[in-house]
């Protein structure tokens with residue numbers, strides 16, 4: 390069979406699309422009895438994946454979709470490296486530690502060379518680890534004081550779902566500050582209303598998923614300083630800087646949000662978002678090594694000694710971490726600054742053009758936080774479509790643009806948002822705006838009629 394197959398392939402008549410696997414239906418939900426020509430199977434799968442839409446026009450994701458050929462090379466050569474095998478792949482482990490030191494320094498850790506931190510699969514795992522460290526530190530302190538430890542709570546603004554997961558999986562009450570019209574972010578006042586002796590920490594989001602804006606870490610820290618002076622409660626901060634951690638240091642250095650604030654004990658960021666690395670890498674870094682409780686650390690073999698590790702996974706691919714190191718070296722501070730600033734400029738340009746259309750109100754003008762823009766339909770207008778219709782129509786030109794209603798208590802506000810990432814150009818921004826205008830014109834001529842119930846569910850109003 391195999392010999393026949395090879396001979397067949399050598400013949401000039403060989404064509405993958407006329408092989409059995411391409412001509413006949415293939416079983417998709419049960420294991421086929423025999424294998425097929427790898428070339429044919431690869432083609433079939435890659436063809437099917439075309440239906441996913443192309444990543445470059447996906448303005449809905451924060452995740453990196455543009456990777457250069459050197460990253461492909463690094464990923465290929467690293468495909469067999471297991472991150473957990475520190476002893477077998479000591480240089481991959483060393484590279485991970487260098488990345489931690491570089492990020493700790495970028496985020497102004499007072500002990501960046503000795504502090505502790507690790508790579509994760511993304512900010513979600515990083516959030517679990519950051520949250521666990523807060524919970525352990527709080528519990529140790531309470532136990533030492535002989536106080537109960539059964540009701541921990543954590544305070545957040547409108548957070549990414551990973552913090553809801555953390556709270557549920559690790560049995561912590563989440564006190565999420567609801568949005569209000571006119572206040573879509575965490576404020577010091579709202580934090581103070583919710584803190585008590587059972588608060589394990591406050592988590593400001595530095596780059597809120599829904600609006601792209603930064604929560605004011607410094608103002609929250611100052612309020613917690615005053616609280617400590619008055620009531621003796623010492624509440625740590627973990628910053629969820631999934632996106633902002635790789636933007637602000639380069640483009641908004643005047644914003645004080647990181648370890649420059651003593652109360653900030655840990656920070657997470659996604660290497661696979663604005664860290665510019667391929668999917669599968671996040672980072673969590675502690676202010677100093679004393680801010681991560683010893684009890685959470687496991688030791689693994691490493692070059693005849695042992696190495697501290699903190700992770701939820703065991704085996705994990707190493708390529709993304711090596712690619713992160715490549716990016717840090719290859720771009721340097723100035724390279725990151727140029728790349729992120731270009732993205733910020735494209736976002737602000739799109740915001741300006743959208744505003745000029747007259748029917749939208751900007752929620753985020755693309756300036757001062759993440760690269761992107763967010764807008765709503767102006768109140769009381771009926772342009773013949775809602776934002777979901779518009780997203781849908783843009784999809785017919787390949788653009789993926791998110792429309793969603795905000796979380797509680799602003800569910801009646803429907804927002805459209807674009808995120809701009811490395812790999813986008815001014816020309817693409819112009820093409821996108823041209824398509825947006827074309828779609829709006831289409832709806833002017835062919836208005837969509839929504840039922841009253843739909844409208845009340847949030848289609849038109851905010």
Ligand SMILES: *Cc1c(COP(=O)(O)O)cnc(C)c1O
Nearest residue numbers: 511512513549551598629631659
């Ligand atoms: C994306 C994001 C997360 C989750 O990060 P992953 O890297 O996708 O796991 C958490 N918090 C914020 C603010 C995010 O933007």
